[in-house]
Amino acid sequence: MAFPILYSFRRCPYAMRARMSIVRAQFQVELREVILRDRPEHMMEISPKGTVPVLLLADGTVIEESLEIMQHVLDWTLSEEEQHWVSRNDDEFKFHLDRYKYPNRYEDIDEVEHRTAASLYLMDLDERLASEPGISEALSDALFPFVRQFANHDRDWFDVQLWSHVLEWLAKNLESEAFKVCMKKHKQWVAGDTATTFAPS
Numbered sequence: 001m002a003f004p005i006l007y008s009f010r011r012c013p014y015a016m017r018a019r020m021s022i023v024r025a026q027f028q029v030e031l032r033e034v035i036l037r038d039r040p041e042h043m044m045e046i047s048p049k050g051t052v053p054v055l056l057l058a059d060g061t062v063i064e065e066s067l068e069i070m071q072h073v074l075d076w077t078l079s080e081e082e083q084h085w086v087s088r089n090d091d092e093f094k095f096h097l098d099r100y101k102y103p104n105r106y107e108d109i110d111e112v113e114h115r116t117a118a119s120l121y122l123m124d125l126d127e128r129l130a131s132e133p134g135i136s137e138a139l140s141d142a143l144f145p146f147v148r149q150f151a152n153h154d155r156d157w158f159d160v161q162l163w164s165h166v167l168e169w170l171a172k173n174l175e176s177e178a179f180k181v182c183m184k185k186h187k188q189w190v191a192g193d194t195a196t197t198f199a200p201s
């Protein structure tokens, strides 16, 4: 195997954070774009839990959590503060984001209640972004794909909320070259395809 293999899905925020770390570190992988309803056999063999992203290293190690992929690629040890924000994102914010975005997937859901609950996190994040020192690039990359998803659900509403630092931070990330590379489109990988290397050097 020439490069580590990354099973990824373009629109998944967990996969985005993993790809952002790969772009930042100029780490090279063979990218395999997955359609979740048609997961490749090989991916299910190495990671039966069936979520993306999954990184398979040359020595056979499988990393199947996005944050652990970031940590490996960036050689990143999270500070206590970084851990705090990632946990709030992955547990609290993601919980409300899913219920705000996909209320029909749950029973007895009031999407506005979940939007309000998610907004508490965003107000705190806004305050944190306004203070010095700023947050690290790695932490920023671990968080912004989820905020992007929340923002895109109702952009008109999102854009008039009182979180100017979040708006500015999100825009800066979405407009970055690194994010453009991260979001380049790849067709679904099928066994036997020639390898697509990512990130391009």
Ligand SMILES: N[C@@H](CCC(=O)N[C@@H](CS)C(=O)NCC(=O)O)C(=O)O
Residues within 6 Å of the ligand: 009, 011, 012, 013, 014, 015, 036, 050, 051, 052, 053, 064, 065, 066, 067
């Ligand atoms: N904790 C995992 C979560 C990954 C995850 O849930 N990814 C979603 C896509 S965004 C997925 O693969 N879901 C499986 C499915 O929808 O069947 C991580 O951080 O990598």
